[in-house]
Amino acid sequence: MDFISILSIFVLACFVGYYVVWSVTPALHTPLMAVTNAISSVIIVGALIAAAAAGSPLAKWLGLAAVALASVNIFGGFSVTQRMLAMYKKKERKG
Amino acid sequence: MDFISILSIFVLACFVGYYVVWSVTPALHTPLMAVTNAISSVIIVGALIAAAAAGSPLAKWLGLAAVALASVNIFGGFSVTQRMLAMYKKKERKG
Amino acid sequence: MTLPLLLAAGGAAAATPDWVRLAYLVAGICFVLALRGLSSPASSRRGNAYGMAGMGIAVVTTLVTHDLASLPEILVAILLGGAIGLTVARRIAMTAMPQLVAAFHSLVGLAAVLVAAAAFVNPGAFGLLDAGGQILTVSRIEMALGAAIGAITFSGSVIAFAKLNGSMSGAPILLPARHLINLGTIAAIIAMTIAFALSGAGGAGESPLFWIILVAAFAVGFLLIIPIGGADMPVVVSMLNSYSGWAAAAMGFTLGNTAMIITGALVGASGAILSYIMCRAMNRSFISVIAGGFGQDGGGGGDKGPALDRPYKAGSADDAAFLLGQADKVIIVPGYGMAVAQAQHVLREMTDLLKGKGVEVKFAIHPVAGRMPGHMNVLLAEANVPYDEVFELEDINSEFAQADVAFVIGANDVTNPAAKTDKSSPIYGMPVLDVEKARTTLFIKRSMGGAGYAGVENELFYKDKTMMLLADAKKMVEEIVKALD
Amino acid sequence: MTLPLLLAAGGAAAATPDWVRLAYLVAGICFVLALRGLSSPASSRRGNAYGMAGMGIAVVTTLVTHDLASLPEILVAILLGGAIGLTVARRIAMTAMPQLVAAFHSLVGLAAVLVAAAAFVNPGAFGLLDAGGQILTVSRIEMALGAAIGAITFSGSVIAFAKLNGSMSGAPILLPARHLINLGTIAAIIAMTIAFALSGAGGAGESPLFWIILVAAFAVGFLLIIPIGGADMPVVVSMLNSYSGWAAAAMGFTLGNTAMIITGALVGASGAILSYIMCRAMNRSFISVIAGGFGQDGGGGGDKGPALDRPYKAGSADDAAFLLGQADKVIIVPGYGMAVAQAQHVLREMTDLLKGKGVEVKFAIHPVAGRMPGHMNVLLAEANVPYDEVFELEDINSEFAQADVAFVIGANDVTNPAAKTDKSSPIYGMPVLDVEKARTTLFIKRSMGGAGYAGVENELFYKDKTMMLLADAKKMVEEIVKALD
Ligand SMILES: NC(=O)c1ccc[n+]([C@@H]2O[C@H](COP(=O)([O-])OP(=O)(O)OC[C@H]3O[C@@H](n4cnc5c(N)ncnc54)[C@H](OP(=O)(O)O)[C@@H]3O)[C@@H](O)[C@H]2O)c1
Numbered sequence A, B: 001m002d003f004i005s006i007l008s009i010f011v012l013a014c015f016v017g018y019y020v021v022w023s024v025t026p027a028l029h030t031p032l033m034a035v036t037n038a039i040s041s042v043i044i045v046g047a048l049i050a051a052a053a054a055g056s057p058l059a060k061w062l063g064l065a066a067v068a069l070a071s072v073n074i075f076g077g078f079s080v081t082q083r084m085l086a087m088y089k090k091k092e093r094k095g
Numbered sequence C, D: 001m002t003l004p005l006l007l008a009a010g011g012a013a014a015a016t017p018d019w020v021r022l023a024y025l026v027a028g029i030c031f032v033l034a035l036r037g038l039s040s041p042a043s044s045r046r047g048n049a050y051g052m053a054g055m056g057i058a059v060v061t062t063l064v065t066h067d068l069a070s071l072p073e074i075l076v077a078i079l080l081g082g083a084i085g086l087t088v089a090r091r092i093a094m095t096a097m098p099q100l101v102a103a104f105h106s107l108v109g110l111a112a113v114l115v116a117a118a119a120f121v122n123p124g125a126f127g128l129l130d131a132g133g134q135i136l137t138v139s140r141i142e143m144a145l146g147a148a149i150g151a152i153t154f155s156g157s158v159i160a161f162a163k164l165n166g167s168m169s170g171a172p173i174l175l176p177a178r179h180l181i182n183l184g185t186i187a188a189i190i191a192m193t194i195a196f197a198l199s200g201a202g203g204a205g206e207s208p209l210f211w212i213i214l215v216a217a218f219a220v221g222f223l224l225i226i227p228i229g230g231a232d233m234p235v236v237v238s239m240l241n242s243y244s245g246w247a248a249a250a251m252g253f254t255l256g257n258t259a260m261i262i263t264g265a266l267v268g269a270s271g272a273i274l275s276y277i278m279c280r281a282m283n284r285s286f287i288s289v290i291a292g293g294f295g296q297d298g299g300g301g302g303d304k305g306p307a308l309d310r311p312y313k314a315g316s317a318d319d320a321a322f323l324l325g326q327a328d329k330v331i332i333v334p335g336y337g338m339a340v341a342q343a344q345h346v347l348r349e350m351t352d353l354l355k356g357k358g359v360e361v362k363f364a365i366h367p368v369a370g371r372m373p374g375h376m377n378v379l380l381a382e383a384n385v386p387y388d389e390v391f392e393l394e395d396i397n398s399e400f401a402q403a404d405v406a407f408v409i410g411a412n413d414v415t416n417p418a419a420k421t422d423k424s425s426p427i428y429g430m431p432v433l434d435v436e437k438a439r440t441t442l443f444i445k446r447s448m449g450g451a452g453y454a455g456v457e458n459e460l461f462y463k464d465k466t467m468m469l470l471a472d473a474k475k476m477v478e479e480i481v482k483a484l485d
């Protein structure tokens, strides 16, 4: 992908980010922090590329360590978010 | 620009459009209609390409006609929007 | 269609220099900022400036990067079109906005048709030729669709304009078997588009299919809109707006032009959302609007609707002036009738007099009061009513209970309590303004016979605490002003 | 830097097959939908599912399209990390959320550092080499910046975690000339990044500058956060979150990866907006937070703050139970103290009892109650309080006037009227909950001496219609529950 395409995508994504975050209800700001944490682990893509590549053992081990760290975050982040969200309930089944 | 880049831009632009239009205050929905009218005349770009190209006189005249029509819309649309928006005032200088 | 095939579409545009693509991106972002500005009146003027800047960037960039065999002609076309546009924009009355939008709209549609035709006639100029000198398959599809949507937009908008402008009757014209005819024609257009796309064998300009598609599309636009009542036209205009946005986006794909793609998505979303808002506020489904047959007359004329001989309390301008002058708090509810009578200016005078007497005055605007979204707001703004005295339904509905007078001027459906109680009413479920909660409700309309847009009886007219002021809205308010002075 | 130079950056990635790029786009869109789901609790669970799907798509796509010399090791790394993550996520107490977010955050930072280092060591695998076998200039810049931001995020988040977790004192540690040291180090990092970018002459892996930048960045993260008080940590965490988003976007530019670019923009926006919301609700400038020195102790400990011998009305659990039981309408205002005491569950029991007696109970949440945005909402949700009984400040503030009892549990600053009246107060201008408008105001806190986060005296404690319930929040509410039964 050439630079202008990437830039266009980035600029539009910034607008989307701005609007989508402002539309999050304040009651869910804590889950928002948790889930952005989880999705920012998409850098695992870079980690996988490093870990999968032959050639440099050092790069491979750096990559593997990054994969492990990012995985903690991905699994931890999504599941703690899910745990939190499962607690938000409507009136009906109050104690 | 290749298809995937264009598609990416389009998809993100749809999100932006969705959010940006919902954020328009209802009091300004009439100017919104006028201004979207004006900006949709960006197809003048296509009209200019046709009008500027040598080669086919028919295409050139089709293009020129399209340029004229789109210009009516551009100038008319933006200036009627401006006229409307100039009327929205805050309390201060009431009659 | 496989991805590599689609991919070829942008081939020609890939040669565009970077700064040009950057310029189109900037133009697109300017358009986003133009709409973003409309989130508040304060920022809206800056927004409009962004819009103009974006258009300027797009036009100049295109002119500079193409060979200019015919610059003088182009400048003449721009000047001519611009002069017409500016003149119309300056002269038009604010009450004629719905028509104007429809008229401008038809022009965009026609321009799209012309561009598509030009691309078909001279595909080389747009970089749409493949190695064998034929129009690319994908470009054929985009071209045919662009032309068809443009044509539908054009003829549909022309009808919408005529109905809104009163140049033709707003009554729905119901052909027999119209749904069948319409669906058949649309199916034919789709079939022909496919045939056209696959007709790669013929050289550029040779296939008559393109022109047949065009004619059929013009017909569809006409047939689709004819059966829809005049008062439903705003929904139609908005829907056509949305279509034309998607058509612009399709052309943006063909040309690899970011500004067009972004604009298309913005306009497409705007039209769709406004249609949705209108349908929701009227509590009608989009399908029922498009199917047509509803909304007898855009003018809310005085000779149709229920005309029972039920007792009601009529009042004079003097009675109204007395009630208003005594009040602590008055809420004014304007509707379509205020627009028809052009009563907004004298209404502002009346509120100034009342404020001078220490009366608190507010305006309550229903989301579909009048005949287009935001219609009332523009008219009040034109009459210099400050926008911070004008409130949306949700923000003011609870205040009617504290108001002494609800002053309803030319509004009917938007106050009708049947929407809350009568399940069989066509407006059932639509949110309405609770004018009956005020101590006294005044209604200005021309006659007891005339119904609103939905053609249903309003029980409030016959309530004890209602007083009917039967006259043209402008004349009545002028008399009230005299009595208050 | 000229455009052609920048353009070269994506050169390697341009060879990526289309379906792969489509997959990354889909992953990015999934992340957008994940955040979009959070616009209401009802849609939030579906949103989270989108997020997981997006991550799955991104990971699988990457694995499938790269040569898999070390698949077993990779799977082990994922399983190991995943197991740890899941265990932590299941075990963690809801009150420890702020720490957890900071901890997870440091991991993202460290992972970014490792990826940048791996790219530096083996640039060929990332397609970052130019024709001469050297790392592209633009990639050098992105690499150095990515590593630096990652390192700052890592060490900053570690400190934030330690302060929030109570592993180190929350008190700001103020080095002399700290602003000078910080600015100097940051300037040095920038200078070294430029030198590194221009050091094209050395082959890959040869320049020690990269590692020096890394060490300096670790130090900056440490130095920047050390002087900031424990209670300001949420703003810091959110700010670091934003930075790490922009770092991910930068890496997305390098790899031409749409999923990373979109994620980066989302996370960057989210962190920035949450920081902004917190600062605005505290009425403090972002700069003053980052400059540090504010917020003495994250725990709001009991031995600091004003301890005047002013008269106040103390009450017992029985008094409170009596007042609550007699009321028609009670508004509960939870604050940081409720979180510390873990009183949310017993509080829910109390509200159930009150509702059983026909009392109307609502919760009022200040935007910065507690120590992170949405903190109170999560705790109440954990205790099964339905979210439609929980209201934001703007929606409920006018209702205090109709309430018989405002029940303030472990909140202080967010109720302090000094924010409205005392221009010299550090919290002046912050919107507060009008608890004093209720007929009676009850405050639960442990002692008269303990101040809130801002360390300012709250005049309400000494008002006639205020009753102080001095005890640990959980114990006090347990006793009230006993008295109500
Ligand atoms: N705003 C939109 O976007 C939009 C779009 C499509 C449809 N609609 C529909 O339009 C309707 C709008 O409701 P509305 O309450 O504003 O209008 P309405 O229900 O159509 O009522 C208009 C009223 O004004 C009176 N009137 C007409 N001309 C007058 C004049 N010169 N002087 C005094 N009174 C006059 C009419 O009675 P007389 O004839 O007796 O004078 C009638 O009672 C809704 O049903 C809505 O669904 C709105």
Ligand SMILES: NC(=O)c1ccc[n+]([C@@H]2O[C@H](COP(=O)([O-])OP(=O)(O)OC[C@H]3O[C@@H](n4cnc5c(N)ncnc54)[C@H](OP(=O)(O)O)[C@@H]3O)[C@@H](O)[C@H]2O)c1
Pocket: D231, D232, D233, D234, D235, D278, D281, D282, D299, D300, D301, D302, D334, D335, D336, D337, D338, D340, D341, D367, D368, D369, D370, D371, D372, D373, D374, D375, D409, D410, D411, D412, D413, D414, D415, D444, D445, D446, D447, D448, D449, D450, D451, D452, D453, D454, D471, D472, D473, D474
């Ligand atoms: N939410 C956010 O995002 C965020 C972020 C950064 C900063 N802040 C700041 O945090 C503050 C939040 O205000 P707040 O009203 O929630 O809290 P606060 O002003 O910090 O007050 C906490 C109160 O709880 C009491 N308390 C502490 N532990 C307790 C226990 N175990 N049992 C009973 N009471 C206990 C304290 O008094 P005793 O010590 O006497 O018990 C104190 O009065 C604001 O100043 C805000 O600016 C919030």
